[in-house]
Amino acid sequence: MRLRKVADRAVRGVFLANAILSAVVLLGILAFLLFYGVRTFSGTPLLKFLFGTVWNPDAYGEPSYGLLPLLLGSFASTAIALLIAIPLGIASAVFISERLKGWVRVTVKTLVELFAGFPSVVIGFFGLVVLAPLIARIFNVPSGLNLLNAGLLLGLMSLPTIISVADDALRVVPHSYREAAYALGATPWTTATRIVLPAARSGILAAVMLGFGRAVGETMAVLMVAGNAALMPKSLFDPIRTITSTIAIELGESAFGDTHFYSLFALGFVLFLLALATNLIAESLIKREKRSFTL
Amino acid sequence: MPESKITVEKLNLWFGENHVLKDVSFSIPPNAVTAIMGPSGCGKSTLLRTVNRMNDLILGTRVTGDIRIDGQSIFADTTDVIDLRKRVGMVFQKPNPFPKSILENVAFGPRIHRMGNHADIQQRVEQALRHANLWDEVKDRLHDNAFSLSGGQQQRLCTARCLSVEPEIVLLDEPASALDPHSTARLEELIRQLKQDYTVVIVTHNMQQAARVSDWCAFLMLGELVEFGRTENIFTKPKDRRTEDFLTGKFG
Numbered sequence A: 001m002r003l004r005k006v007a008d009r010a011v012r013g014v015f016l017a018n019a020i021l022s023a024v025v026l027l028g029i030l031a032f033l034l035f036y037g038v039r040t041f042s043g044t045p046l047l048k049f050l051f052g053t054v055w056n057p058d059a060y061g062e063p064s065y066g067l068l069p070l071l072l073g074s075f076a077s078t079a080i081a082l083l084i085a086i087p088l089g090i091a092s093a094v095f096i097s098e099r100l101k102g103w104v105r106v107t108v109k110t111l112v113e114l115f116a117g118f119p120s121v122v123i124g125f126f127g128l129v130v131l132a133p134l135i136a137r138i139f140n141v142p143s144g145l146n147l148l149n150a151g152l153l154l155g156l157m158s159l160p161t162i163i164s165v166a167d168d169a170l171r172v173v174p175h176s177y178r179e180a181a182y183a184l185g186a187t188p189w190t191t192a193t194r195i196v197l198p199a200a201r202s203g204i205l206a207a208v209m210l211g212f213g214r215a216v217g218e219t220m221a222v223l224m225v226a227g228n229a230a231l232m233p234k235s236l237f238d239p240i241r242t243i244t245s246t247i248a249i250e251l252g253e254s255a256f257g258d259t260h261f262y263s264l265f266a267l268g269f270v271l272f273l274l275a276l277a278t279n280l281i282a283e284s285l286i287k288r289e290k291r292s293f294t295l
Numbered sequence B: 001m002p003e004s005k006i007t008v009e010k011l012n013l014w015f016g017e018n019h020v021l022k023d024v025s026f027s028i029p030p031n032a033v034t035a036i037m038g039p040s041g042c043g044k045s046t047l048l049r050t051v052n053r054m055n056d057l058i059l060g061t062r063v064t065g066d067i068r069i070d071g072q073s074i075f076a077d078t079t080d081v082i083d084l085r086k087r088v089g090m091v092f093q094k095p096n097p098f099p100k101s102i103l104e105n106v107a108f109g110p111r112i113h114r115m116g117n118h119a120d121i122q123q124r125v126e127q128a129l130r131h132a133n134l135w136d137e138v139k140d141r142l143h144d145n146a147f148s149l150s151g152g153q154q155q156r157l158c159t160a161r162c163l164s165v166e167p168e169i170v171l172l173d174e175p176a177s178a179l180d181p182h183s184t185a186r187l188e189e190l191i192r193q194l195k196q197d198y199t200v201v202i203v204t205h206n207m208q209q210a211a212r213v214s215d216w217c218a219f220l221m222l223g224e225l226v227e228f229g230r231t232e233n234i235f236t237k238p239k240d241r242r243t244e245d246f247l248t249g250k251f252g
């Protein structure tokens, strides 16, 4: 009995230490971003950073550090990605969870999960050599390295995440709900859309949020196909530059200690805020949905 | 033999290699409560779930023989499973309301079968809830989550949900096994009322319950139909030795 208590306490201690450690590391990174990031604003005013429409740190004479083109680049490509990946991902998850059985289901699920862990360079390469010429030809535009390509690729990359998490969410919906629906004469389609999906709402939402995170945070693939001109995009066929790409491209070329260098940390901080906001929104949505119960 | 609503004829069912129902033949009369009794694992649920073809959903199921409802084979190519399940309602062992409001639970069936406009459906919901003796308890809280009801109320809600699509037959699979004695008594009262409008088949391994609610009684053992007849006859003068042993508690 005593031994059990001691062991119990030890285990709890380990978990607590782990939790504290992760929190400390996370806060450390955050403090670091903030510490370096704020120094940007001794070189360029905060408002000019937040609302500037030109990002050109190398400009001769007066460099500009406008966040908007990058933010827009990230948002536009992510929006296109989710527009494709959410409906397709949820539909695939429904198909896998409700229609596939036995080893077929296991195989398909494994493949999807394998694809979720696919190296992004390879996917970027696919975008570069397959998608880009295709887009250029189909839409008759000079270059296929643009917003559309980036969006499609990001959609492709967040798809397996959404499918996999949504399928898990559908799987845990009790079988008795499905039986009740079938016994009333509901078709598999009606059962899936009117009973199973709504019952899995919060899990589906989590899937979408994770897909969003994957799209916003992706650097490599998008860097390879987006064209990377830091301009305000006006159409699907304009090149874009995302926040993550900018950090990846420019960190090596900026000199330690100058405004350009610090501005990249400010960008990192913006990325962090984006992630935080998504998580908070997701959580409040899940909470709200748990409280109210009318359809 | 009584007039027949459901005729089971030489029914055999296998789950893979497992021969679960063996040459079962009997007739279930209309507007009566027929109980299927027998020890655990003898195939009562399987028999019941064959009537609305819920076993179709289980991989590796094979059936021979026939079940006819009003003379029509339920396995015929011309039989639409969706339509069959609308005509043959089912209440499950554990109350299984949808994670929706009380109203939504009962409105689901009429909606998917497009049984009228919004007002018609409200009407049907009320009627079904009244039929299931639940209306007075829930009429002021129709938008509450169904899970806020007690177990007994949930089971009556599931009965109302089943009645909402106007079935001809109601199948109940040990509907009271998860309920307390008071809720069980209320449910049994409901089952006795249902036979005015429906053909009721109830599975139970509780013989007192079978004696209380049923008019006809089938006794199943190891997948075989041992005896079928009027409930009072089965209980007072069983013809088969095994029935007698079951009733006197020698097994089960």
Ligand SMILES: Nc1ncnc2c1ncn2[C@@H]1O[C@H](COP(=O)(O)OP(=O)(O)O)[C@@H](O)[C@H]1O
Pocket: B015, B018, B020, B038, B039, B040, B041, B042, B043, B044, B045, B046, B047, B058
């Ligand atoms: N879904 C299933 N898959 C395979 N075998 C099953 C399934 N359901 C029931 N069985 C088998 O069928 C037999 C009868 O089960 P069941 O009809 O549930 O009995 P009862 O309701 O009389 O307790 C048992 O041997 C059981 O193992």
Ligand SMILES: [Mg+2]
Pocket: B044, B045, B046
């Ligand atoms: Mg059973």
